[in-house]
Amino acid sequence: MAKISNIRSIRTRAAGTWVIVIVETDQPGLYGIGSASDHYHAKTVIAAVEAITPLLIGREASHIEDNWQTVYTSAYWRNGSIQNTALAAIDMALWDIKGKEAGMPVYQLLGGPVRAAVPCYAHASGDTLQELEDDVRRYHEEGYPVIRCQLGPYGGGGFLPADQAKRPKNAWPQKSAFDDEAYLENVPKMFAYLRDKLGFDLKFTHDVHEHLLPHNAVTLAKLLEPYRLYFLEDLLSPEQVGWYRHVRQQCTTPQAMGELFVNPHEWTPLITERLIDFVRVRVSKGGGITPCRKIATLCEWFGVHTAWQEGGDNDPVNQMAAVHLDMVSYSFGIQEENHFRENELEVFPGHALLEGGYLYPNEKPGLGMEIDEAKARALLNPDLAAKTFYMAEDRRADGTIVRP
């Protein structure tokens, strides 16, 4: 059996926001890769990986569960987003190594496939209803079984130009103001338009990105009930998930939640009380394949489904970890898509293939993909990589920040 001999991180993508961790072993040529990407904290995650490394050197790479449990409590405090991400990358790499040792894809080690491929949902958006309709038609024709519909950016439909909002005389500088009533007016109209133009054969989702006040969130879920969504995503902020009980009492609109979750106390009650229908933890933010496999199993007993988070800032390694879970989980619901540039995919030979709205893994051992380190480094733009990125700062008319 192989022992862990070294752990190191590589930053890639132009802005260096993708962090790929490589776990090396004392067996020649045997190593694994994992995703530790964090769009806002790349350097912090790398420091966390470095802090964990001495603890794991010399340990059995095959003892995945024990290594996970050991690292999980190694800094006493746990379930933080940074530490989870570092731990997840190592966990994915250890599954990659185990698969290579066994000569099997990870999805075979996890019990074997329960589906032929992984259906995905696409991100359609438009600043006008016509643009959105065109985008939805495009993805539908490409083959996507489910399509997310947004009016421009997150919160789109709810922004008033700053000069049209009722702002104080000493208003802080801001281009627009988020207004709950505008959102409650425009998003149901968006779905009324889409159902009128496209009928009820297409499956739609919508991402609220936690912009609404909780009581307005309940109202939106109720207003959207006639449009029969596949799910309504991030209706409430993580601080306000208790309101899901009120949503359940008011309507049958299916609920998806969890991309900001890092702690079992966040997802467990929502699953066991059947307050949501889809759990959307990002595999790396949940702590890797090991804990997310347990989430999928918990979901199965309670009739909840998985929709692991992907989206724009994630990398092909995290996506592949999600795909392996998707292939084996009876409780799988849908996978969020992710579009990568051609030169980004060239860094990861063996990456999952996205075709006609489905993701396909391959039959190679482990995760089934490699990292071309020379190409990874060549992608980096040092000026961009020196920058720190921050979430968009949306505010209400009086200046109060909207929690994303």
Ligand SMILES: [Mg+2]
């Ligand atoms: Mg979301």
